[in-house]
Amino acid sequence: MARSQETFTKREREKQRLKKAQDKKEKMMERKEGKEKGKSLEDMMAYVDENGNLTDRPVDPRKKHTFRQEDMVIGVPKMEDMPADLQRNGVISFFNYEKGFGFITDLVTQERVFVHTSELSFPVKENDKVFYTREKGPKGPVATNIVSGKSSPPVQEPV
Template identity: 65%
Template structure:
């Protein structure tokens, strides 16, 4: 007697493949039967209320609308140029490299990191020291000058 050329695993895989195909066909028929035909446009519409929330009711046409100018909207922290000039600022030295002679100061008011060079120091500083300083514009950005250690 000759043995079957198919192994048990091959037959099982074929059965699973056929079963998956049948399940897929059944799901497809179910979706077609449950499909909502003729959904109106009004049922699909969504509106925004004055607070920016989605709602199904249309807005009142007699309602007074607020208008905003694009130039007045600020998304980020104002740039350094837009702020008024200040006399002396305070901050904490976040990083300072004695060998290279530069570092950064975190401004206490704005939280910005401002570059500082050893030539602009009145005395030696190290990390985590509180300092007062003034800000000047340089070709590469803003630089802290007249940096004095607070004791």
């Protein structure tokens, strides 16, 4: 008489497959039995509390905030107009003559300000002290009217 071609591993796999199929049928039956056909609209509602979290209870009217649509800003806020500055004192922190631009670090605010070679009337290198006027550029503050820090800053008349 020949031995069975079914090995222990094959039998275990078959048992697992049958058990999985049985579990699937049981879950399907539970879902069918537990289905709530008569849910009201109130049961399906979700609310947002004062902290922005979803909840199933309505918000307390005393904690309710109202917002105007005009006050909401979605996206990057526009850059505020910069005040007209007088001469500022700074140091060239980076400059690349090949590319034609660099940055000045303001000595008071430690802000980095873009500078282009078209604004320079003298050669500069890194760590040179300069006086400049900060203006609003298309991408941020731009240095204009740049004067070497070795000389005294030019006197500007009030406008």
